Amino acid sequence: MRIELDVNGEQLEADVWAGESLLYVLRERLGLPGSKNACEQGECGSCSVLLDGELVCACLVLAAQAEGHEVVTVEGLAGAEGLHPVQAAFARAGAVQCGFCTPGLVVTTAHLLERNPDPSEDEIREALSGNLCRCTGYAKIFDAVKLAAGT
């Protein structure tokens, strides 16, 4: 079936198998590999994207369900002026090791700070609880979130 998606402000079309997830379509049909494919069951947060401004796991959204709704992926965060402040903060704080979880964490953090520009430690922990990182132990990620909140 053919579906039409609004991704990062662009109208894109793709021929998909009806059971395909939004994540699969983004990565394999639309050439947007920033959202990472890991657990495919909503456990790891690596594929976090915004659907109508809400944080969701792209692996758990049926691609056809996203028709008529706005999708923003990590590729859509940086502007003409350069990196999104959250991306810059992750780089500056050294919050990246292998980098696999980083796109999901960046999208999650951008979503958090948009709603809550000055989150407490507990609020940061709860907001990031759906994103797994197996390298950093999270300390530098929390540093990056606080750094981004201050910018």
Added chain:
Amino acid sequence: MEVVSPRTLEEALRLRAAEPGLMPIEGGTDVMVDLNFDRRRPVGLLNLNEVPELRGWSRDDGLLRIGASLTYAQVRQRPLADTLPALAEAARTVGSPQIQNRGTLGGNLGTASPAGDSLPPLLIERADVELASVRGVRTLALERFLLGPKRNALAADELIAGIRVRPSGARQTFMKVGPRNAMVIAVVSLALAVDREREELRAAYGSAGPVPGLVTASTGERETFPELVAAAAEPIDDLRGTAAYRRHALRVLVGRALERCWA
């Protein structure tokens, strides 16, 4: 395989009646896992996200009607969270923010897992499930809707339209045992209400029997209630915990929940 996205409840019910093999999908937090892992290949998917009648909640003379598409994130919002506080607490323990933004109460009922987090809080409030089909609408007590592990009383041509509940106003809470706070399927869970007006204690356990179960007693039975609830549960040994641990944990949780709600 196909995806159909009806724009009204009437259209959704017609599609459901015409092709019972279509699998209803709401937030996708259960259905998509089955598709991603090739565990299910339905003839098609009935996308309920675009059906306005399934959204939101309303109140009419003390009776709440909650649409099946209400997400856990919406359950956590006031004023609904003040009206059904144990349900709001349970919603906060579901998965992660990403899951809470997509997962719905209707989906939790449809999956009918013994571990479904919304089920114990709805049981202690004696909620009814609203089932719709082209034949009409019927309501069924949640206790009678849940038949077994991942089995419910939904007929082949029916859709879960919503939940009807008359909030008791009783002090209540929800507790869940698991290896961490996020991304946990309950090892055991408990919702409990101390209903002074009806002089009744109500507890409902999750992950401790084939279906979440409701146990009631009079407020005079506070001392023996933890034992009563633990004895009523029918837990099994599985990869998440043993039956003995679950019974023990339930006893402890009931004691703590009573302390929290007694005042």
